[in-house]
Amino acid sequence: MLVRWTKPAADDLSHICDYTEERFGAAQALRVALAIYLR
C-alpha cells in the first residue's frame, strides 16, 4: 500500500512535534511522531 501525506498533514505532524517537544521533551515528541507515522 502506498501512503502519501498531503502538505497540510505533514505540517500538522511538524506542529505536533513542536508542541509535544516544548511541553514534554524530545523523547516524548519522538514517540508521538512515530506513533502517528506508523499508524
Next chain:
Amino acid sequence: MCRLFRRIFDADPQGRRYLFGRISLLWNLTYTYALCLAAAGGQVSLTPARPERKTDNMEVQFTPEQQAKLSRMAAAQGRAAETLVQEAVERLLNYDDWFLREVEKGLAAADRGEFVEHDDIRKMIDNRYPA
C-alpha cells in the same frame, strides 16, 4: 492545593487565565447576589440579569454517572450545570467546524498534487530526533 496553584501559575499561562476568570466570575456573582439580598431584604433568588435569546428547549438525556459528574463539576466551579453543557456543546460545534475546514484544506492540497512521500516523513522525523 497550594502545589496545584503553583503548578498552574508556573507552568500554564492558559490555566492561570482560566483560574483568574473563575475567581473573577465567582466574585462578580457573590457581589451581585449580596447587592440583590440587600435590596430585597434577604428575599431574593438568583435570576439572569438579562434574558438570553433562546429557541425551544431541547431535552437531552444523561446517564446517572454523567449527571453526577456534571453536578460535581458545576458545584466545584460554582456554575450552573446547564451553562457547562452549553459550553461543551459550543466547543463541540466549534471543533467540528474547525475539523471540517482542515479536511477541506487537505483535500484541496491533494487536488493540487501537493504530496509528501511517506519515506520523506520518516526522514523528517529522523532528522529532528537523531538516535
